[in-house]
Amino acid sequence: MTHEHDKRDNLDNDCLEAFDHLYAYLNGELKDQSKVAMIEHHLQHCRSCFSRAEFEREINQRLKKTDTQSPPSSLSERMKKLIDNF
Ligand SMILES: [Zn+2]
Numbered sequence: 847m848t849h850e851h852d853k854r855d856n857l858d859n860d861c862l863e864a865f866d867h868l869y870a871y872l873n874g875e876l877k878d879q880s881k882v883a884m885i886e887h888h889l890q891h892c893r894s895c896f897s898r899a900e901f902e903r904e905i906n907q908r909l910k911k912t913d914t915q916s917p918p919s920s921l922s923e924r925m926k927k928l929i930d931n932f
Contacts, residue, residue: 864888864895872903 870876889896
């Protein structure tokens with residue numbers, strides 16, 4: 847039986863396609879309404895992509911908050927210190 851294998855391949859392709867447009871979707875840059883609908887439909891049915899999207903959205907929001915609170919230079923200085931301490 848190849849049916850199960852076909853089903854899994856289809857799911858993987860849907861996930862890959864959703865991932866391809868996920869960042870644009872989360873940033874509100876995805877203008878193609880059929881792709882927006884495709885992603886939203888996929889997220890409603892695929893738990894792993896849904897948690898991934900939630901995770902990316904959380905990161906996006908935190909990055910935006912950190913940007914306003916502290917300049918990116920302080921982060922790179924902290925990184926430099928961390929590397930120096932190695
Ligand atoms: Zn998926």
